[in-house]
Amino acid sequence: MAPKKIDGERRGRGRPPSFDRAQALCAAMRLFWDRGYEGTSFDDLTAAMGISPSSFYNAFGSKEQLYQEATDAYLKATGAWFLDILHGKADTRTIFQRLMTAAATEFTRADLPAGCMISVSGTQCAPGQARLRDLMARQRALSEAAMADRLRQGVADGDLPADTDVDGLAAFFSSLARGMAVQARDGASREKLLEIGRIGMQAWPAGR
Amino acid sequence: MAPKKIDGERRGRGRPPSFDRAQALCAAMRLFWDRGYEGTSFDDLTAAMGISPSSFYNAFGSKEQLYQEATDAYLKATGAWFLDILHGKADTRTIFQRLMTAAATEFTRADLPAGCMISVSGTQCAPGQARLRDLMARQRALSEAAMADRLRQGVADGDLPADTDVDGLAAFFSSLARGMAVQARDGASREKLLEIGRIGMQAWPAGR
DNA sequence: GGATTTATGGAGCGATGGCACCAAAAAAAA
DNA sequence: TTTTTTTTGGTGCCATCGCTCCATAAATCC
Numbered sequence: 495m496a497p498k499k500i501d502g503e504r505r506g507r508g509r510p511p512s513f514d515r516a517q518a519l520c521a522a523m524r525l526f527w528d529r530g531y532e533g534t535s536f537d538d539l540t541a542a543m544g545i546s547p548s549s550f551y552n553a554f555g556s557k558e559q560l561y562q563e564a565t566d567a568y569l570k571a572t573g574a575w576f577l578d579i580l581h582g583k584a585d586t587r588t589i590f591q592r593l594m595t596a597a598a599t600e601f602t603r604a605d606l607p608a609g610c611m612i613s614v615s616g617t618q619c620a621p622g623q624a625r626l627r628d629l630m631a632r633q634r635a636l637s638e639a640a641m642a643d644r645l646r647q648g649v650a651d652g653d654l655p656a657d658t659d660v661d662g663l664a665a666f667f668s669s670l671a672r673g674m675a676v677q678a679r680d681g682a683s684r685e686k687l688l689e690i691g692r693i694g695m696q697a698w699p700a701g702r
Numbered sequence: 703m704a705p706k707k708i709d710g711e712r713r714g715r716g717r718p719p720s721f722d723r724a725q726a727l728c729a730a731m732r733l734f735w736d737r738g739y740e741g742t743s744f745d746d747l748t749a750a751m752g753i754s755p756s757s758f759y760n761a762f763g764s765k766e767q768l769y770q771e772a773t774d775a776y777l778k779a780t781g782a783w784f785l786d787i788l789h790g791k792a793d794t795r796t797i798f799q800r801l802m803t804a805a806a807t808e809f810t811r812a813d814l815p816a817g818c819m820i821s822v823s824g825t826q827c828a829p830g831q832a833r834l835r836d837l838m839a840r841q842r843a844l845s846e847a848a849m850a851d852r853l854r855q856g857v858a859d860g861d862l863p864a865d866t867d868v869d870g871l872a873a874f875f876s877s878l879a880r881g882m883a884v885q886a887r888d889g890a891s892r893e894k895l896l897e898i899g900r901i902g903m904q905a906w907p908a909g910r
Numbered sequence: 911g912g913a914t915t916t917a918t919g920g921a922g923c924g925a926t927g928g929c930a931c932c933a934a935a936a937a938a939a940a
Numbered sequence: 941t942t943t944t945t946t947t948t949g950g951t952g953c954c955a956t957c958g959c960t961c962c963a964t965a966a967a968t969c970c
Binding site: 527528529530532533534535538609613614615617618619620621623631634635659662663665666668669670671672673674675676677679680681682686689690692693694695696697698699 | 736741817822825839887898904905906
Binding site: 511545 | 944
């Protein structure tokens with residue numbers, strides 16, 4: 495196949511890649527998102543990415559390294575709405591209201607796999623995949639910690655009572671979102687998820 | 703190895719099994735629960751069950767059939783607390799309060815794998831495992847429907863306002879429990895899960 | 911005891927999974 | 941043009957996976 499000119503970037507020495515790395519990474523991400531790490535085979539990946547095993551190995555190192563890159567890509571692209579909303583300008587309750595609504599909407603997009611790649615990945619796996627399991631658990635912990643931070647700010651801003659259990663509340667919303675992700679993967683409708691989020695907001699502490 | 707007398711039951715004709723079927727099934731259930739279907743290999747299973755491939759095949763048919771049996775065993779034994787509480791005698795709010803508390807407790811037992819086998823299994827898998835994915839999704843749907851039924855009864859009993867969205871509320875508690883299961887698999891403490899459940903109960907509809 | 915029935919141990923097998931290697935191709939640099 | 945650097949296609953490889961087969965062992969039935 496004739497190598498295509500990808501773009502006008504300053505190129506290094508050797509033969510140029512015949513594929514768009516970012517695009518291939520995106521294809522891999524969708525596969526991993528939908529099928530999980532163990533459910534996605536090397537052949538599945540090379541087929542979806544449109545590259546040969548050698549190109550795969552050359553460009554991404556290994557299946558495991560690719561998975562890590564795919565996770566990063568997910569967080570920076572598809573999962574960006576989370577931090578965007580969390581760090582947006584609004585009172586704390588509104589922020590979490592938006593998070594629930596966005597989760598319902600994003601988890602049921604027609605153009606992407608259902609649910610959330612972070613929420614449901616690596617919860618069960620072979621002992622040999624411990625590194626990946628820990629990677630996903632760490633990402634879940636980071637999301638939850640970001641929620642807790644925003645809630646702490648809410649307490650400081652007077653949006654929440656001073657005695658609010660911010661860690662507990664973060665764990666609650668975090669759990670609810672993960673449960674919504676499972677629902678989405680089971681085919682739940684956007685309306686159903688919106689309702690779950692709406693009910694979840696009823697647990698918001700009294701005091702404002 | 704000399705075959706052991708398992709019990710005094712009326713025995714059929716041929717050679718008696720050298721292992722306790724229920725016990726082997728339990729061992730398999732724990733493995734599946736902890737590692738998932740794809741994360742558990744045939745060798746892992748035969749080793750944990752203490753039987754040879756031929757005995758395995760003879761007694762359980764295939765890995766997939768064993769998984770189905772293991773799921774049944776989970777529901778009938780380990781997951782029995784769910785229906786026990788749901789069908790217990792108490793007002794509706796108390797029932798759901800108990801469910802949340804029991805989920806927190808059961809998901810963090812020292813003598814069993816963390817979390818819930820139903821909640822987190824088969825959310826991501828290879829296309830070839832579609833049957834198992836659907837099986838787990840169906841079980842999740844059944845649990846949720848059982849919750850909805852109990853809530854409907856609550857409305858009939860006057861425990862809940864007549865305009866309560868029982869399906870939505872069931873979906874909410876269902877999602878929360880699944881999120882708690884993910885938390886448990888990530889190593890969350892019993893106290894943390896209890897707190898999540900406590901906060902979740904704050905979403906209980908007003909009116910009693 | 912012999913026939914029949916069921917379970918066992920152990921070896922092996924076809925398919926798949928995840929790479930690994932290598933000669934050739936296509937670019938920049940000299 | 942030659943050299944150097946990087947990517948590619950294709951093939952091969954070794955381990956694992958999930959069985960499968962078969963000769964043998966241990967029970968009941970006649």
